Amino acid sequence: MMHAPQSAVGLPRRMRHLEVDHRGYPVIATVDRSTEGVDFGAVSERRKLVLAAFDWCAVCGMPFADEPRRQSVYDNGPLPSALTSGEAPVHEVCALYAAQVCPYLFSPRSRLGDDMRKGTVRDPVMRFAGFRSTSAVTARESQLQPGVHTLHFEHRGQADEFSYRSPEEIRDRFADVLAREKDLPVSDPEGALIRPFSRLDEGGEVTGAALVAGAAFAKDVFAMPGLEPFRGKHHLTVAGLMLKGTEEEIREFSDGSQDEAFGAVGPWVLERTGQFPLALQRWRARGQGMVRRPAPPPPPGPGRTVAKNAPCPCGSGRKARRCHPSGLAG
Incomplete structure (x- = not known):
C-alpha cells in the first residue's frame, strides 16, 4: 500500500x-x-x-x-x-x-x-x-x-x-x-498511444503497438512474462511493414485498423522516421536482417511485359530478349 x-x-x-x-x-x-x-x-x-x-x-x-x-x-x-x-x-x-x-x-x-x-x-x-x-x-x-x-x-x-x-x-x-x-x-499520434496505455482496462493493445513499431525484433522478447499472447507471426509481419513498407502502405494499415493504438502507431512511426528512441533504433536495425524486402514490380517493356521472342518495341527489328533484355524505360 x-x-x-x-x-x-x-x-x-x-x-x-x-x-x-x-x-x-x-x-x-x-x-x-x-x-x-x-x-x-x-x-x-x-x-x-x-x-x-x-x-x-x-x-x-x-x-x-x-x-x-x-x-x-x-x-x-x-x-x-x-x-x-x-x-x-x-x-x-x-x-x-x-x-x-x-x-x-x-x-x-x-x-x-x-x-x-x-x-x-x-x-x-x-x-x-x-x-x-x-x-x-x-x-x-x-x-x-x-x-x-x-x-x-x-x-x-x-x-x-x-x-x-x-x-x-x-x-x-x-x-x-x-x-x-x-x-x-x-x-x-503519441497522445493516441498514451491515452489507452494509462487506462486501468488496458489489455495489451499498446504492447501490440510497441511490438509492431519494432520491439518485435528485440532478441528473446517473446520469452518475457506477459508476452505469451503476442507470440506468432502476426506482429512480426506488421513490424516488417512498419520497417520496410511505403508511407502509403503504412497509412493504409493504420487507417484500416479498428484498434486505437494500432491506428496511431503507423503515424507515430512515420513522424519519428530517423529520430526513433535509441533502444527502438537498435531493435529496428536488427529487424533489417530479419525482414525480406518485397520484390519490386516488373518494369514495363521488352523482357518483362513483352514476350522475349517478340519484336522489340523500340523499333530496332531485333527480338526483345536480345535488344532490351532487362526492360525498356518508360
Missing part, C-alpha cells in the same frame, strides 16, 4: 492523466493493472517493453523529451560510464513524488512484499542518478526464474544525482522541481 494520501503531496502535472485506484492513488505506468484491482508491487514486463519502445517514464508514462532520466542505484561506489538496471527510468519530478508516497522509497525500514523478493529491506540511503539517454534495452534471463527473461535498461551520459535517507531531505528539491515543471511535447 502507499504511504500517504495523494492529496498530501503535490501532484506533478504530467501525472494528472493517470487513472487512480479506489484509494485515490495514481496508478503508475509500470505496474500491472485491471478493472478488478491494481497491484503496486507487481511490475509488468510487457508494460516495461512499451516504456522502452516509446521512451516513456515508468511513473507517468509520458515522454522524456530533453529531460534527463533518473535511475535508482543500489551501489555506493562511483558510477560506471554505462549503468544497467532491471528497472525502467523515470523523470526527476516523478522520482521525487514517488519517494514521498511509496512506502518502499519512503522509509529505510520498508520491506518489499512481492513473492520473489519478500522481506528485502530498503537500502538506508536511496540514490538516484540522472542520465542523458537510454542507449540500449535488452531482454536477459532472470537469475530468480531460469528460462524467464526480463528487460534491462542501459543508460549513458551521466548528468547528476541526488540521494536521501528520508523524504524530509528532498522536500525542498521536490518543491523546486515541481515549480519549474514544463509541459512535455506530445504529438497527436
